[in-house]
Structure formats: C-alpha cells, structure tokens
Amino acid sequence: MDRAGIIALSPQDGNFPYAAAAGMASFGATGKHGLEDFLAYALQQLINGISLGMIYGLIAVGYTMVYGIIGMINFAHGDVFMIGAFLSLIAVLLLSMGGVMGGPAGIILVLLLSVVITGIYGWAIERIAYRPLRGSFRLAPLISAIGLSIVLQNFVQVSQGARVKPMETLVPGGVEVMREEGFVVQFAYTQMMIIGVTLAVLAVFTILVTRTPLGRAMRACEQDRKMASLLGIDTDKTISLTFVIGAALASVAGTMYLLRYGVIDFYIGFLAGVKAFTAAVLGGIGSLPGAVLGGLLIGLIETFWSAYFSVQYKDVAAFSILVLTLIFLPTGLLGRQEVEKV
Amino acid sequence: MRLQLALKDASIGAVVAALLFIPLVALRTDVGSAGALVLRYRWADAAILIGLVFLGRLALVLWTGRTGLRPSTSAGPWTQRLQQAGRLAAPAFLAFALVLPAIPGIDRYWLDLGILVLTYVMLGWGLNIVVGLAGLLDLGYVAFYAVGAYSYALLAQYFGLSFWVCLPLAGILAAFWGVLLGFPVLRLRGDYLAIVTLAFGEIIRVVLLNWVSLTGGPNGISGIPRPSFFGLPFSMAGGEGTFAGFFGLEPSSTHRVIFLYYLILALALLTNWVTIRLRRQPLGRAWEALREDEIACRALGINVTVTKLTAFALGAMFGGFAGAFFATRQAFISPESFTFIESAIILAIVVLGGLGSQIGVAVAALVLIGGTEIFRDLQEWRMLVFGGAMVVIMVLRPRGLVGTRTPSIALGKRRAIDGKLVGEGHG
Numbered sequence: 001m002d003r004a005g006i007i008a009l010s011p012q013d014g015n016f017p018y019a020a021a022a023g024m025a026s027f028g029a030t031g032k033h034g035l036e037d038f039l040a041y042a043l044q045q046l047i048n049g050i051s052l053g054m055i056y057g058l059i060a061v062g063y064t065m066v067y068g069i070i071g072m073i074n075f076a077h078g079d080v081f082m083i084g085a086f087l088s089l090i091a092v093l094l095l096s097m098g099g100v101m102g103g104p105a106g107i108i109l110v111l112l113l114s115v116v117i118t119g120i121y122g123w124a125i126e127r128i129a130y131r132p133l134r135g136s137f138r139l140a141p142l143i144s145a146i147g148l149s150i151v152l153q154n155f156v157q158v159s160q161g162a163r164v165k166p167m168e169t170l171v172p173g174g175v176e177v178m179r180e181e182g183f184v185v186q187f188a189y190t191q192m193m194i195i196g197v198t199l200a201v202l203a204v205f206t207i208l209v210t211r212t213p214l215g216r217a218m219r220a221c222e223q224d225r226k227m228a229s230l231l232g233i234d235t236d237k238t239i240s241l242t243f244v245i246g247a248a249l250a251s252v253a254g255t256m257y258l259l260r261y262g263v264i265d266f267y268i269g270f271l272a273g274v275k276a277f278t279a280a281v282l283g284g285i286g287s288l289p290g291a292v293l294g295g296l297l298i299g300l301i302e303t304f305w306s307a308y309f310s311v312q313y314k315d316v317a318a319f320s321i322l323v324l325t326l327i328f329l330p331t332g333l334l335g336r337q338e339v340e341k342v
Numbered sequence: 343m344r345l346q347l348a349l350k351d352a353s354i355g356a357v358v359a360a361l362l363f364i365p366l367v368a369l370r371t372d373v374g375s376a377g378a379l380v381l382r383y384r385w386a387d388a389a390i391l392i393g394l395v396f397l398g399r400l401a402l403v404l405w406t407g408r409t410g411l412r413p414s415t416s417a418g419p420w421t422q423r424l425q426q427a428g429r430l431a432a433p434a435f436l437a438f439a440l441v442l443p444a445i446p447g448i449d450r451y452w453l454d455l456g457i458l459v460l461t462y463v464m465l466g467w468g469l470n471i472v473v474g475l476a477g478l479l480d481l482g483y484v485a486f487y488a489v490g491a492y493s494y495a496l497l498a499q500y501f502g503l504s505f506w507v508c509l510p511l512a513g514i515l516a517a518f519w520g521v522l523l524g525f526p527v528l529r530l531r532g533d534y535l536a537i538v539t540l541a542f543g544e545i546i547r548v549v550l551l552n553w554v555s556l557t558g559g560p561n562g563i564s565g566i567p568r569p570s571f572f573g574l575p576f577s578m579a580g581g582e583g584t585f586a587g588f589f590g591l592e593p594s595s596t597h598r599v600i601f602l603y604y605l606i607l608a609l610a611l612l613t614n615w616v617t618i619r620l621r622r623q624p625l626g627r628a629w630e631a632l633r634e635d636e637i638a639c640r641a642l643g644i645n646v647t648v649t650k651l652t653a654f655a656l657g658a659m660f661g662g663f664a665g666a667f668f669a670t671r672q673a674f675i676s677p678e679s680f681t682f683i684e685s686a687i688i689l690a691i692v693v694l695g696g697l698g699s700q701i702g703v704a705v706a707a708l709v710l711i712g713g714t715e716i717f718r719d720l721q722e723w724r725m726l727v728f729g730g731a732m733v734v735i736m737v738l739r740p741r742g743l744v745g746t747r748t749p750s751i752a753l754g755k756r757r758a759i760d761g762k763l764v765g766e767g768h769g
Contacts (some may be wrong), residue, residue, distance in 0.1 A: 147732025319541035
C-alpha cells in the first residue's frame with residue numbers, strides 16, 4: 001500500500017483516504033490485457049468495496065437506529081465515528097508502550113477500550129444536546145446536532161492537533177487470491193478482519209435487538225414512544241442506550257478504518273457521516289438490515305466508480321445516489337411507506 | 343440536603359468528564375522525531391477541564407435546584423424589553439450603519455469588519471426567506487453564494503463584463519440554480535431536505551474544485567476586476583476619469599472600501615426590504631402558512647411546489663448577489679471559501695436570531711461574526727466556541743434570541759405571539 005499516495009489525497013479537500021486509488025494507479029500503468037485481467041481487477045475492487053461498505057454499514061446502523069426511535073438525524077454521528085478512530089489510535093499507542101500490543105488480543109483490547117469510551121461519548125451527546133430538546137419543534141434538535149458536530153470536530157482539532165495522524169500498519173500482508181501478469185489480487189488481512197468483525201458485531205447486535213428485553217423496549221419505542229412509556233418502559237433510558245449502542249458500532253467502524261487505512265484526522269467524520277447517512281437512506285431509514293445493505297452498496301458503488309471513472313468525483317457519485325434515492329425511492333430499498341397524519 | 347445532592351451530581355459529572363477527557367485531552371498523539379506517532383501527556387489540561395465540569399455542575403444544582411437545564415420558549419422579561427427596544431433599535435442600527443464610515447477613528451480595519459458583518463447579515467436575510475419564512479431547512483445555501491461569486495468571476499474573466507452588468511446576472515443564475523436544485527427535492531420532508539441540500543452544496547464545491555480548466559480548481563480565480571463607481575474606477579493615480587479625479591478628492595485607498603461598505607449595506611437593505619414587503623403579500627403569507635402546516639395549505643388550494651420554489655429561488659438570488667459582491671471585494675475566490683462550515687454559520691445566524699425575525703438575524707450576525715472576528719487570535723478555539731454557542735442557545739432558547747413574533751397580518755390589534763404557539767419546521 002502506497003502510504004505517500006494516500007496522504008497526498010488531503011482529507012481537507014474532501015477526499016476519503018483511499019487505498020484502492022493507490023492500487024489503481026499501479027494497475028493503470030500495466031495496461032488492461034484481456035478478460036482475465038479485467039476479472040482480476042474487478043475482483044480486487046469487489047473485495048475493496050465490500051470491506052469499505054462494511055465500515056459504512058456499521059456507521060449507518062447508528063443513523064437508522066436513532067432515526068427510527070426519535071425521528072431525528074443525528075448529525076454528529078459521523079464525528080462519533082471519528083472520535084472512535086482517535087480513541088483506537090490512542091489505545092494502540094498506549095498498549096504498544098505497555099508492550100501488550102501484539103496479536104489478536106491486543107486488537108480486541110483496543111476495540112473494547114474504544115467501544116467503552118465512545119459509548120460514553122454517545123451517552124453524553126444525547127444527554128447534553130438532544131434530551132433537553134425532546135418535544136421541541138422539529139428543527140431544534142437538528143440544529144443542535146450541527147452545533148455539536150462542529151464542537152466535536154474542533155474539540156479533537158484543539159486537543160489532538162490538526163495534522164493527519166499516520167499509524168504504522170499493525171496487520172500487514174494478506175492472501176494472494178489471484179495473479180495475472182503484473183497484477184495481484186490481494187485479500188488483505190485487515191479486510192478479512194473488517195468483514196469478520198463487522199459480521200460478528202452485527203450478529204451480536206441483531207440478537208440484542210430481537211431477543212433481549214432492551215431490544216424489545218427499543219422496538220416498542222420505535223413503534224410508539226408514548227404508548228411504550230404508558231406501558232412502563234423507561235423511554236429516556238432506552239433512548240440513551242440506543243445512542244450508546246450506535247456510538248459503540250461507530251467506534252468499531254472507527255477502529256476498523258484506522259487499522260485498514262492507517263491515516264486519520266479530525267475531519268474524517270464529516271464525509272464518512274454523510275456517506276453512511278446516504279447508506280441508511282438507500283437501505284430505507286429505520287430498517288436495520290437496510291442500513292447494512294445500503295452501506296455495502298455505497299461502498300461498492302464508490303469503489304467501482306473510483307476504479308473505472310474518476311477518483312476526484314467519487315464523492316459526487318455518493319451524493320448523487322443520495323439525491324436520486326430520495327427523489328425516486330424515498331422509502332429506500334427495505335423501508336416502510338410512511339403516512340403523514342393530520 | 344441540596345448540597346448533598348449537588349455534591350453527588352457534581353461527582354458523577356466529574357467521573358464522566360474524566361472518562362471523556364482523559365483519553366483525548368491528557369494523551370495527545372504527535373508525530374515524533376522518528377516519524378512514528380508518540381504520546382505526549384497533558385494531565386494538567388485534563389484536570390482543569392474535569393475541575394470545571396465538577397464546579398459547573400455544583401453551581402448549577404446549588405443555584406437552580408435541578409440537575410438539568412430546561413429549554414424556554416416563552417418570552418422572558420428581558421426579551422420583552424428587547425422587543426420594546428426593538429422598535430427603536432432597528433432605526434438606531436440603521437443610522438449607525440449609515441454614518442459608520444464618517445465616524446472619526448474608524449479606520450480600514452473597522453470598515454472591513456463592517457463589510458464582513460454586513461455580508462453575513464445579507465446572507466442571513468437571504469436564507470431567512472428559505473428557512474425562517476418558508477420553513478425549508480437548507481444546509482447548502484453556500485452553493486448559491488458560490489454560484490454568484492463564480493458567475494461574476496467567470497463572466498468578467500471570459501467576457502470582460504463589468505460588475506454592474508454581472509451583479510443582476512449572478513443573482514439570476516443563482517436563482518436559476520435554486521429552481522434547478524429545488525425542483526426535485528421539494529416534496530421531501532424537513533430533515534431529508536436538509537441532507538439533500540447539503541449534498542448539493544458539496545457537489546457544487548467538488549465540481550468547482552475539480553473542473554480545473556474552467557475554474558482553476560483549488561488555485562481559484564484571481565485578478566477579478568474591482569467595482570467602479572458607476573463607471574469611474576477607483577485609482578491611486580487620480581487622473582481625469584477616476585473617482586478621486588472626478589470629484590476633486592485626494593486619491594485614497596479608503597474610497598473603495600467606503601464604497602464597498604455602502605454597496606453591501608444597500609444590497610442587504612434591498613434584501614430586507616423585499617422580504618418585508620413580500621411578507622405582507624399573498625406569496626409571503628403562503629410561505630408562512632406552509633411553514634406552519636403543509637397539509638392544511640394543500641387543503642386550502644395553495645400550490646405548494648410553486649410557493650416553495652419561489653422561496654428557494656429568491657433566497658438563492660440574494661445569495662448570488664452576496665456572492666458577486668464577495669468576488670469583487672476579495673478579487674480572488676477559490677472553492678475553499680464555500681465549504682459546508684459557511685452554510686452552517688449562515689444557518690446558525692438565522693436560527694440564533696430567531697427564525698423569521700429580521701432584526702434578530704442582524705443582531706446574531708453582529709454578535710457571531712463581529713464577536714468571533716475579534717477573537718480571531720484564538721484560531722481553532724473560535725469554531726469550538728461557535729459550535730458550543732449553537733448547542734447552548736438551542737438548549738436554552740430553541741426559538742432563538744427573539745422568541746416571539748408579530749403576525750404579518752392581523753385583524754384589529756396586532757399582538758406578539760408566543761413562540762410556543764407556532765410550530766414550524768414541517769418542511
């Protein structure tokens with residue numbers, strides 16, 4: 001992976017640091033020969049796209065959960081992802097100083113530390129900026145969320161500095177899937193880890209939502225908050241826990257992002273957030289499987305767009321999908337039709 | 343009893359603050375001498391923050407007896423006083439703005455600051471049509487500002503058109519873009535509309551950034567012609583055909599600044615005047631009705647699409663005017679001036695001023711832009727404080743600083759309506 005090439009795509013210019021771009025440049029030099037090469041290249045993009053899409057999916061679940069339960073867009077959620085990535089970086093540095101940062105145990109420890117602290121951030125965000133505004137007019141929480149997003153970005157900028165943080169690769173290498181003259185299709189260990197961890201986390205999360213009392217309370221709040229509270233569900237607590245779970249998932253995404261791409265800064269949350277929101281809308285906002293599906297689609301579309309059309313305009317591709325979905329398919333792929341009552 | 347409660351609450355707050363701040367504040371990641379990341383410890387900073395949270399919670403509980411802050415939408419005594427003063431304040435502000443360049447001791451710095459504040463007042467008033475009156479949350483307003491600025495810069499560069507020809511063109515082009523972008527998204531609900539407009543704003547910025555052959559990409563466009571005084575250029579040479587020469591004045595660089603100041607003041611007042619007049623007309627009343635209840639509007643036969651589009655187009659047009667002014671004032675523009683954060687700042691001005699209140703927007707622009715400009719030395723802290731103010735004001739006064747509003751049209755006596763009674767925002 002060409003690190004210098006990634007850093008050159010300055011995140012300030014709105015570019016998601018992008019591993020595929022570096023791979024693509026080297027491929028472009030060798031030229032396209034025949035069907036095998038075409039397939040090999042497409043396979044590599046598929047692998048890249050799925051692993052990127054998993055990260056978007058994890059963030060998108062947080063958007064869709066909060067939207068389902070209190071009907072607002074948690075605009076600061078992308079910045080929670082960024083905080084998760086920074087906490088993972090700090091945890092990695094701390095653990096390597098203590099000499100325990102080796103093997104899978106170290107990475108699990110990093111994940112745990114980051115999930116716990118990011119979860120507390122999620123709780124604090126809800127408590128400070130959203131709970132006092134419950135029942136206020138519709139735009140109030142959204143505006144408060146925009147303010148909070150600015151606060152989180154600038155808090156990290158002030159406390160951690162504005163420069164990008166490049167980290168040494170912890171899990172180098174990967175499995176060679178296919179080799180065509182000069183072009184190697186590689187399934188990196190970090191990509192396997194992203195897919196494995198994401199699937200495991202989503203499995204735990206699905207059990208949590210479908211099988212536990214907390215999950216039942218969350219689904220009840222989603223259907224009818226007033227009725228749920230009449231039936232003795234502590235809705236405030238349920239909403240708080242929803243934010244904590246959403247933040248925890250975003251922090252897993254942050255850790256995966258850090259381990260895969262190795263470069264973070266205080267601004268990564270904005271674009272990742274908008275794209276994950278796009279994923280949530282594409283999948284049908286309020287639908288949990290939809291969020292993951294949408295994330296995968298956005299990851300794939302973005303990767304293939306960058307590989308075959310233009311890296312510069314990949315954000316335009318993602319944004320255009322958002323606009324087109326909302327115009328032609330407002331309920332998303334797996335969403336329910338919403339009826340506005342008087 | 344209360345002290346006990348307060349101590350317990352403050353301790354919990356301090357523990358949470360410790361968990362939040364110790365990793366991100368006390369442990370700072372820095373690129374070390376070997377090129378790898380190292381941690382630097384800053385325990386004192388984290389301790390100060392935790393101490394502040396502890397004392398803050400303690401004071402809050404001891405003072406109010408409650409553990410949370412509650413939002414207030416009703417008019418407090420000071421807002422009523424503000425309202426009464428408002429009748430005098432508006433003419434006073436206007437008079438002050440008019441005579442500002444003539445006040446002795448006002449140098450170039452203050453005039454530049456005045457121009458900056460007035461630009462944001464104008465942008466705030468323009469966005470107020472969309473957000474405050476029509477209730478459409480637009481997070482991509484800066485796109486129209488960019489369209490206006492680039493329209494003037496490109497028309498001047500490629501066709502050599504003058505500022506006075508380009509100003510209306512920039513407004514028309516921005517309005518055209520407003521309709522183009524607005525048309526497909528107007529049936530979306532409030533918060534979806536917000537995200538889509540944000541996406542549009544970003545698309546326009548990314549295109550400006552990457553269409554290097556037309557816009558110069560990240561390098562921007564420089565050497566944009568400065569405005570002339572109705573054909574008389576401002577020049578230090580002071581010859582026959584220049585502003586100074588024509589009026590027999592000593593050539594001075596402040597002439598242009600003063601002219602720019604009055605130009606933006608006139609543009610801002612035009613925005614305000616149009617808005618106030620339109621509010622009394624059927625169109626303006628339809629906007630406000632739409633903000634309150636879209637379904638009722640449809641039932642009453644208001645053409646929702648056309649009404650929303652006119653709000654979008656008018657707001658965009660004033661954004662375009664402001665953009666053209668920005669381009670001619672700076673003589674240099676680049677996509678960096680049109681980031682999402684600008685949209686957020688303009689929206690913050692409208693919201694903090696109280697949605698729909700003209701004087702509120704002006705005061706908010708003065709406080710936010712003037713206030714943060716004075717604290718420019720604080721650099722990155724500035725935006726931190728800015729975002730914090732947005733959250734705090736939303737939590738304490740969700741209706742903005744001016745929480746009450748006077749109906750645009752009334753039978754008999756005109757009374758202020760409590761912010762609680764209006765429920766806008768159903769996009």
